[in-house]
Amino acid sequence: MLNVRLRAYKRPHRGAVVGGFWVIFALAVLVGCGPNMQRQPRYQPYDASQFFPDGTSSRPLEADTVSRENLHTDTLRYTGKINGKLADTFPLPVTRDLLTRGHERYGIYCAPCHGPLGDGNGVIVQRGFSQPPSFHTDTLRNAPAGLFFDVITNGYGLMYPYAARVQPDDRWAIAAYIRALQLSQHATLHDVPPDQQPKLQEAQP
Amino acid sequence: MMSDEQQSLPSHVQIDEQPLQRQQLFHPRANTVAKVSIIGGLLAVALAFFLWGVYTRSPYYTGATVTVDQPVPFSHKHHVGELGIDCRMCHTSVEQSASAGMPATQTCMTCHSQIWANSPVLAPVHESFRSGVPIAWNRVYELPGYVYFNHSIHVQKGIGCVSCHGQIDEMPLTAKAVPLTMQWCLNCHRAPEKYIRPRDEVFNTRWVAQDQLTQGRKLVDDYHIVAGGRLTNCSICHR
Numbered sequence: 001m002l003n004v005r006l007r008a009y010k011r012p013h014r015g016a017v018v019g020g021f022w023v024i025f026a027l028a029v030l031v032g033c034g035p036n037m038q039r040q041p042r043y044q045p046y047d048a049s050q051f052f053p054d055g056t057s058s059r060p061l062e063a064d065t066v067s068r069e070n071l072h073t074d075t076l077r078y079t080g081k082i083n084g085k086l087a088d089t090f091p092l093p094v095t096r097d098l099l100t101r102g103h104e105r106y107g108i109y110c111a112p113c114h115g116p117l118g119d120g121n122g123v124i125v126q127r128g129f130s131q132p133p134s135f136h137t138d139t140l141r142n143a144p145a146g147l148f149f150d151v152i153t154n155g156y157g158l159m160y161p162y163a164a165r166v167q168p169d170d171r172w173a174i175a176a177y178i179r180a181l182q183l184s185q186h187a188t189l190h191d192v193p194p195d196q197q198p199k200l201q202e203a204q205p
Numbered sequence: 206m207m208s209d210e211q212q213s214l215p216s217h218v219q220i221d222e223q224p225l226q227r228q229q230l231f232h233p234r235a236n237t238v239a240k241v242s243i244i245g246g247l248l249a250v251a252l253a254f255f256l257w258g259v260y261t262r263s264p265y266y267t268g269a270t271v272t273v274d275q276p277v278p279f280s281h282k283h284h285v286g287e288l289g290i291d292c293r294m295c296h297t298s299v300e301q302s303a304s305a306g307m308p309a310t311q312t313c314m315t316c317h318s319q320i321w322a323n324s325p326v327l328a329p330v331h332e333s334f335r336s337g338v339p340i341a342w343n344r345v346y347e348l349p350g351y352v353y354f355n356h357s358i359h360v361q362k363g364i365g366c367v368s369c370h371g372q373i374d375e376m377p378l379t380a381k382a383v384p385l386t387m388q389w390c391l392n393c394h395r396a397p398e399k400y401i402r403p404r405d406e407v408f409n410t411r412w413v414a415q416d417q418l419t420q421g422r423k424l425v426d427d428y429h430i431v432a433g434g435r436l437t438n439c440s441i442c443h444r
Contacts, residue, residue, distance in 0.1 A: 040350035045304035048341060056339050108291040112316075123288050129319050160315040165297045 078168050080149030088144035092169065094176050102177030105170045109162055118181045130158050135178055136185045148175035267384035273343045276329050278378060285410060286374035292366060292408050303355040307342060310334045345379045346370070352387075353444045362428050363401045367410050368393070374410040387442075394436035398422045401430075 043049065043057040052059070061067065072078035077091035092098060107116070115122040118135035125131050133140065140147075152171045155161035166174065189197055264270050284290050293299060298306035310333045321327055333340045348354055359369075367373065371382025383389055393400050398421030406412040414420060425432065435441075 037351050038349040042350070044350070046307055054338055055341075108293045112288070112290055112294070124316055124320070127288070127320060129316060158319070160311065160318065162315075164309065164311065165294075 072168075076146075077172075080146035080153070080171075082146075086144045086146035086150060088146065090145060090172055090176060092172050098173050098176050099180055101170065102173035102175070102180075105166060105174050106177050106181075109166055110174065113159075117185065118178060132159065135182055141182050141186065145172075145175045145179060148178050262384065262386065264384075267381075267386060270380055270382065272376075272378040272380040273345050275343055275378065276340055278326060280377045281373045281379060282375055282377045299356045300360050301357055303357065305356050310340060345381050346385060348385065352442050354442070360407050361404070362397075362430055363404045363407060363424055364393075364397070365400075365402050365407045365409070365412065367412075368400045368402075372410065390442065391437055394441075397430055397432075397436070398425045401425060401428070404428075 045058070047057045048055055049057040074091065076082055076087055076089070081087055082089075111122055112124045113122040113129060114120055114132055114135065115125075120132045120134045135141075149168075149171045151159065152166055152174065153161060153163045153168075183191070189200065192200060260266055284295075285292070295308035295312055296305040297308075298304060310330060313327075313330050314334050317327055317330060322331075329340060369383060371380075373379065373382070398418060401421050401424045402412060402414065403424065430436075
């Protein structure tokens with residue numbers, strides 16, 4: 001009788017046992033699926049840091065070090081000065097591309113205060129910021145181009161420096177564009193090509 | 206010991222001698238119960254998958270349209286929508302690098318040294334400027350670490366900020382405008398012509414296309430965007 005009983009108990013199929021094991025194993029492994037890959041142990045830009053005292057992972061340059069692309073030996077191009085005096089030449093060829101670039105950068109960084117025309121009446125000034133001088137005064141028209149480079153780099157009076165946001169070559173592009181603005185607001189009939197002059201005279205009321 | 210156990214076996218056998226009927230544990234109805242529970246179980250699993258799908262696409266999970274609290278209630282509506290300040294005034298590196306860049310405290314101070322200078326809302330900005338400890342903005346958009354993303358390529362190829370960040374010029378507090386799921390990225394990578402715009406309109410939050418598809422196809426050509434599945438290769442985003 002004992003034998004009968006033992007046979008009555010049907011042992012589970014071997015495949016089912018193995019299958020069951022894998023299901024349980026897979027479930028157990030799933031438990032290990034945390035967000036580890038989501039937040040990997042490395043800094044991404046602007047991540048906070050518990051290691052550095054100021055709490056940020058973005059590090060300033062070590063003292064007395066110069067990164068290769070910042071080895072600026074061309075003083076005119078990177079300071080706007082020749083022998084310590086503001087220069088009135090451009091270190092880059094003033095092309096149409098440079099002016100287009102200057103126009104764009106001026107619109108982003110300067111126009112909010114200096115206004116699209118450079119008259120010092122931008123939207124931020126209308127909201128209460130001190131009014132900057134117009135670019136169309138004799139002083140600024142006669143100022144060397146290096147002045148604009150220098151003001152963007154180091155700031156001037158109430159105006160903060162923009163060096164962190166405007167790269168050196170872009171500063172020259174802006175300077176060139178301001179020169180163009182000054183010409184445009186101070187042009188006479190003789191600045192227009194001779195064949196175009198009659199057209200303008202006709203248009204005048 | 207061994208012999209003791211062997212001797213107890215016969216009594217075991219006797220206990221097992223029971224009428225066969227007793228061994229019929231399940232009532233006939235159990236068959237139906239078994240069938241119903243198998244089908245029901247499968248349905249439950251399917252439902253669970255479905256609900257999981259709905260859940261992982263819901264704003265509750267992806268964070269879309271949910272505003273994030275910030276140490277200073279900075280408003281893009283005010284600065285971009287009303288004052289018309291360009292994104293690049295503050296997010297300087299968006300054209301050249303993977304990260305768009307977050308404004309340094311000095312950037313706020315170029316205007317707020319005078320504007321609203323004594324307002325308590327701006328106190329953390331002034332405090333940060335004095336102490337040199339940056340303002341800790343809470344992130345609104347964040348991809349998992351295993352996804353590679355780069356702003357500059359999208360800006361260069363004419364994908365506007367609003368295509369991915371929504372009408373940010375109307376947000377008093379920044380909210381995530383899109384789910385940022387893989388499906389969402391692929392949706393555009395499969396058909397960029399539906400979203401692309403001329404390069405100089407990338408920063409314009411108010412730009413609307415006249416005829417998106419016609420113009421889009423032309424721009425995809427002009428900007429040499431390689432279609433045909435290259436942009437959906439896994440290794441484009443998981444490198």
